[in-house]
Amino acid sequence: MEAVSVRFISRAETVPLRRARLNPDLTPEEAERNAQGHTDAFQCGTFIGGTLLSVVTFHPEAVPSHPGGLSPPPFSHPWRLRALATAAGQEGKGLARLAIGFGLRHLFSTAPPGSTGVWLYGRAAAYGFYDRLGFSRAGLTFTTDTGPHDLFWICGPLA
Ligand SMILES: CC(C)(COP(=O)(O)OP(=O)(O)OC[C@H]1O[C@@H](n2cnc3c(N)ncnc32)[C@H](O)[C@@H]1OP(=O)(O)O)[C@@H](O)C(=O)NCCC(=O)NCCS
Numbered sequence: 001m002e003a004v005s006v007r008f009i010s011r012a013e014t015v016p017l018r019r020a021r022l023n024p025d026l027t028p029e030e031a032e033r034n035a036q037g038h039t040d041a042f043q044c045g046t047f048i049g050g051t052l053l054s055v056v057t058f059h060p061e062a063v064p065s066h067p068g069g070l071s072p073p074p075f076s077h078p079w080r081l082r083a084l085a086t087a088a089g090q091e092g093k094g095l096a097r098l099a100i101g102f103g104l105r106h107l108f109s110t111a112p113p114g115s116t117g118v119w120l121y122g123r124a125a126a127y128g129f130y131d132r133l134g135f136s137r138a139g140l141t142f143t144t145d146t147g148p149h150d151l152f153w154i155c156g157p158l159a
Helices: 011-022 028-034 095-110 124-133
Strands: 004-009 042-048 051-060 077-086 116-123 142-144 147-154
Touching: 004 095, 011 028, 011 042, 011 051, 011 077, 042 095, 051 095, 077 095, 095 116, 095 124, 116 124, 124 147
Parallel strands: 077 116
Antiparallel strands: 004 042, 042 051, 051 077, 116 147, 142 147
16 A cells, blocks of 8 residues: 655645646636745645645635624734645545645644634535534635635644
């Protein structure tokens, strides 16, 4: 059985999985442009053997205001989690959990206590996943062209 590993990856490495799982209607060129990120972003990837099978991106971004729902604590250092994708046929093996766990450990290992939080907009199909990992959910569903979303956040590494 091939070994599972997780490490930092480049932005470019995330593009094929992002496109396949999140933006299948984009051309490769559009997907590349869509993945142009924040200069302070970092990306994590989970591999089985040498094959990259799950990706996630983190970058600093203020928590948006959504009146009418629960609000995340007022983080002084807010980070946004984006573009989480596991390769089709590889779900349920803990690969996304590993990628997110690696990124959160990196962020929270250097963060002053109480100052850093991570938020995201989750798709309805992934609500159960973020619940399972211990993210809090604001409960203020809104709809975009990719369907219903909710705001999630977490204030420390995965349990
Ligand atoms: C959502 C997604 C990233 C999950 O990736 P994954 O590698 O299958 O997730 P993991 O195997 O690490 O799952 C961790 C746990 O969450 C559970 N889980 C995974 N997806 C779930 C879902 N959609 N609903 C409920 N639970 C889920 C797993 O069963 C596992 O549970 P366990 O702790 O009991 O073993 C993957 O399904 C995907 O790429 N979907 C398409 C793109 C997408 O929707 N991205 C998120 C946009 S917000």
